[in-house]
Amino acid sequence: MQKAGSKPTELKISRRTALAGLSAGAMAVAMPRLGRAADDTVRIGFPTPLTGPFAAEARDQVKCAELAVKLVNDKGGIGGRKVELLVRDDKLNAGEAATRTLELIEKDKVHAVVGALSSAVQLAVNEVTRARGVIYVSISQSDTINEAKDFSKYTFHEALNPHMTTAAVAQHTFKKGMKVAHLVADYAYGHEMLRGFKRAQAAIGADSVGEILHPFGAADYSTFMPRLMSMRPDVLCISNFGRDQANAIKQAVDFGVKQQMKIVVPVLLHNQRLAVGADVFEGVVGGANYYWGLETQSKSAADFNGAFRAANGGAIPTDYGAYGYSGVASLLQAMQAAGGTDTDKVVDALEKLQYDLTKGPQHYRKCDHQSVQSVLVLESKKKSAMANDNDLFAILANDAGSEDMLRSCSELGHAT
Amino acid sequence: MDLSLIIMQLLSGIALGAVLVITALGLTIVFGMLGVVNFAHGAMFMIGAYAGLYLASLTGSFWWGLLLAPILIGAFGMLIEFVLIRRLYGRSIDDPLLLTFGLSYVLVEGVRILFGSDGIPFPTPSQLIGVVDLGVGFFPRYRIFVIVMVAAVLVLLWLMLEKTRIGLIVRAGARDPVIMQVLGVDIGRVWLAIFGLGVALAALGGVLAGPMRSVNPEMGSLVLAEAFVVTVIGGLGSIPGAVVAGLLVGISISMVALVAPEMATIVMFALMAAVLLIRPQGLFNVRGRVA
CATH class of the missing domain: 3.40.50.2300 (Response regulator)
Incomplete structure (x- = not known):
C-alpha cells in the first residue's frame, strides 16, 4: 500500500508498482477474512451443486443444513461459540469442488466440511480435506469413499451407500x-x-x-x-x-x-x-434415506419435520435435504461432546457418537466411518x-x- | 439383430431429429439472413416451453399453448431485435453474439425467479398419451405427432419462402440487402420479421419438447449446443442443410445407441468434426454468402 502510494505525482506508473499496488489492494480486500478467522465462530464449509442438474436436491441440502445450524445457535452454539455455515456452489464439477474446498480451508479457515452431491465430486472434496487433515462429512451416496483407498480418519459418510x-x-x-x-x-x-x-x-x-x-x-x-x-x-x-x-x-x-x-x-x-x-x-x-411421511412411525421424523416446517413456512423436508440436516447436526453434536473444534477430539467424538436426528438411531462405524442407519x-x-x-x-x-x-x-x- | 428393432430405432432417431431440426432451423435462418449468431436461442427454446406450459394451464388446453406460445415468444423476439440487436448490425459478428450470450443468462435467471429452479411437469396432451402398435413394436403416440408437426411446419416454411412475395424479398434480402434498400424495400422490417420467426421456431421446439422432458430453466443449454452442431454440419445459414443434418444427427445418435449406448452423445460431435475436416462449409452451404 505504502509503495504504491509513495509516488503520487509521477505520471507513469511502472508495471511493478502497479502490481504491488494491486496486490496490496487484494490484501486489503482479504483482510476482513483474515480478521474473521481469528474470531471464535465455528465455521462449517458446505460445497454443493447449487447450479446444474442436481440443483433442486442441493438447495434442499442447504435449507436443512441451515436449520441444523440455527437450532444449535438458538441454544447458545458450541460452548458459547456461534456456528456459521459457508455455502459454496461446486457446480457439480470435481475441479470446482476441490478449488472451493481448498478456499474454504485456506482462506475461510473452516473447522470442518460437510456436503457434495455427486459420488465423483465428493471424492474430489475428500482428496482435499484428507490432505489438509480437515474433517469431511459426505452427504452423497458412494461406496468408494468407504474403501480403504479413499478413506482417512477425517472422512465420514453420513449418506447411505449404493x-x-x-x-x-x-x-x-x-x-x-x-x-x-x-x-x-x-x-x-x-x-x-x-x-x-x-x-x-x-x-x-x-x-x-x-x-x-x-x-x-x-x-x-x-x-x-x-x-x-x-x-x-x-x-x-x-x-x-x-x-x-x-x-x-x-x-x-x-x-x-x-x-x-x-x-x-x-x-x-x-x-x-x-x-x-x-x-x-x-x-x-x-x-x-428419508421420507417426510415417516413421521407417523418415528418421533424423530415428526420433530425434524416440525422444525423444518416452522423454519420454512410449512414446507416439508426432502430426502437429500435430510442428509444436509443430519450431516451438519451429527458433526455439531460431536463438537459439543468434544467441547470445541479440536479436530482429533471431534473425530474421536464422531466415532463414539450415537445420534437420532431424523429417522431413528444412527452411528458411524469405526472402521470406515459409514453411518449405520435404516433404509x-x-x-x-x-x-x-x-x-x-x-x-x-x-x-x-x-x-x-x-x-x-x-x-x-x-x-x-x-x-x- | 432383428429388423423390427432396427426399424424402431430408426423411428426413434427420426423423432429425435425432428426436434433438432426445428431448433436448428430458427438458428440457421437468423444467421443466414441477418448474420447474427443467436446465443440466446436455447434460452428462447426454454422460455417457449415455459410459455407453452403456462398458456396450456391457463386455457386448459395443450393446443392453445402450442399455438400461442410461439406467437408470444416470437413477438418477444421481435422486441429484442427492435430494442437491442438492431443497433449492432454492421458491426463485427462478435457484438450480437456477446449480446445474445448475456441475454440468455438474463432469461434463465428470470425464469428461475418467476418459476423456481426446480423442474415442473408438462403433461402430455390426453389425446396423445400412450403408444401406437406399428406391427414391429410400440411407439409413443406423442413422438409420432412431433414428427408430423415438424414436417407440416417445414412444408409451410418452404411454401412461404419459395411461393410468396414475402419469401422472395426475404431470399433477396439475404443475398444483397443494399440492392434491396435501393429498390425501396424496408429491409429493417424484413429482418425484424425474420428474427421473430427464428425465435418463434425455437419456442415451438420448446413446447414440442416439453411433454418429452422435464421443463427446467437449464433445458435450453444442451439444446443450444445440439442446434449449433446441426447447423455446422448442415452449413451455417442453410435451411435444407438444417433439415438434413438434424435428421442425420438424430438417426446417428439412435443407431449408435443401439450398438454402443455410452457413445450416443459423442457421435454428434464426431460427425461435426468429420464434416469440418472434409467439407468445412457444411453439407449444404449457401453460396455467395460471406461467413
Whole structure:
C-alpha cells in the first residue's frame, strides 16, 4: 500500500508498482477474512451443486443444513461459540469442488466440511480435506469413499451407500428367476449402483438380461427404449440421479415400458417425482434415506419435520435435504461432546457418537466411518391415492440399520 | 439383430431429429439472413416451453399453448431485435453474439425467479398419451405427432419462402440487402420479421419438447449446443442443410445407441468434426454468402 502510494505525482506508473499496488489492494480486500478467522465462530464449509442438474436436491441440502445450524445457535452454539455455515456452489464439477474446498480451508479457515452431491465430486472434496487433515462429512451416496483407498480418519459418510441401498431395494422387488435389465448413468454413481444391484441379484437368484450405459446428463432416452423392451425383462432398474431420473422414467413410460415391466430405481427422488408428476411415477419403487411421511412411525421424523416446517413456512423436508440436516447436526453434536473444534477430539467424538436426528438411531462405524442407519423402500403413489400434494410415496419397508447391511471392514480393505 | 428393432430405432432417431431440426432451423435462418449468431436461442427454446406450459394451464388446453406460445415468444423476439440487436448490425459478428450470450443468462435467471429452479411437469396432451402398435413394436403416440408437426411446419416454411412475395424479398434480402434498400424495400422490417420467426421456431421446439422432458430453466443449454452442431454440419445459414443434418444427427445418435449406448452423445460431435475436416462449409452451404 505504502509503495504504491509513495509516488503520487509521477505520471507513469511502472508495471511493478502497479502490481504491488494491486496486490496490496487484494490484501486489503482479504483482510476482513483474515480478521474473521481469528474470531471464535465455528465455521462449517458446505460445497454443493447449487447450479446444474442436481440443483433442486442441493438447495434442499442447504435449507436443512441451515436449520441444523440455527437450532444449535438458538441454544447458545458450541460452548458459547456461534456456528456459521459457508455455502459454496461446486457446480457439480470435481475441479470446482476441490478449488472451493481448498478456499474454504485456506482462506475461510473452516473447522470442518460437510456436503457434495455427486459420488465423483465428493471424492474430489475428500482428496482435499484428507490432505489438509480437515474433517469431511459426505452427504452423497458412494461406496468408494468407504474403501480403504479413499478413506482417512477425517472422512465420514453420513449418506447411505449404493451397496446398502440397492440391497434393500432388490430384496423388496427382485424374486428368484426374475429377468432384470439395467439403464445406468455412465459415471461413478451409476456404476456403483449397478454393481450393488448385480450383487443383490446374484444373492437372490435373479438374472441380468442386459445393461445399457447412458451418457450423464442426457435429455433424451428414447433411443435406448426399443432395445430395453426387446430384452423383455420383468424389472427395469434405472440407476441415475437428479433430472436424468425424471427424464429417463418419463420417456420409458411414454414408450409403454410400465405395461411390460416394473420400474425400479436405487434412490426414489422427491423433487424429481414432483418435476414429472404422479401419473408418470405411479408404481415406481426405489430406496430412500428419508421420507417426510415417516413421521407417523418415528418421533424423530415428526420433530425434524416440525422444525423444518416452522423454519420454512410449512414446507416439508426432502430426502437429500435430510442428509444436509443430519450431516451438519451429527458433526455439531460431536463438537459439543468434544467441547470445541479440536479436530482429533471431534473425530474421536464422531466415532463414539450415537445420534437420532431424523429417522431413528444412527452411528458411524469405526472402521470406515459409514453411518449405520435404516433404509426405506418407497413406492410412488397413484394420483387418486394421494391424500394431499405432499403425499407422494407409500413406505413399503423400513429396514432398521445394522452393520450386517454393510460390506465387511475386511472386504473394504480396512485393518480389523 | 432383428429388423423390427432396427426399424424402431430408426423411428426413434427420426423423432429425435425432428426436434433438432426445428431448433436448428430458427438458428440457421437468423444467421443466414441477418448474420447474427443467436446465443440466446436455447434460452428462447426454454422460455417457449415455459410459455407453452403456462398458456396450456391457463386455457386448459395443450393446443392453445402450442399455438400461442410461439406467437408470444416470437413477438418477444421481435422486441429484442427492435430494442437491442438492431443497433449492432454492421458491426463485427462478435457484438450480437456477446449480446445474445448475456441475454440468455438474463432469461434463465428470470425464469428461475418467476418459476423456481426446480423442474415442473408438462403433461402430455390426453389425446396423445400412450403408444401406437406399428406391427414391429410400440411407439409413443406423442413422438409420432412431433414428427408430423415438424414436417407440416417445414412444408409451410418452404411454401412461404419459395411461393410468396414475402419469401422472395426475404431470399433477396439475404443475398444483397443494399440492392434491396435501393429498390425501396424496408429491409429493417424484413429482418425484424425474420428474427421473430427464428425465435418463434425455437419456442415451438420448446413446447414440442416439453411433454418429452422435464421443463427446467437449464433445458435450453444442451439444446443450444445440439442446434449449433446441426447447423455446422448442415452449413451455417442453410435451411435444407438444417433439415438434413438434424435428421442425420438424430438417426446417428439412435443407431449408435443401439450398438454402443455410452457413445450416443459423442457421435454428434464426431460427425461435426468429420464434416469440418472434409467439407468445412457444411453439407449444404449457401453460396455467395460471406461467413
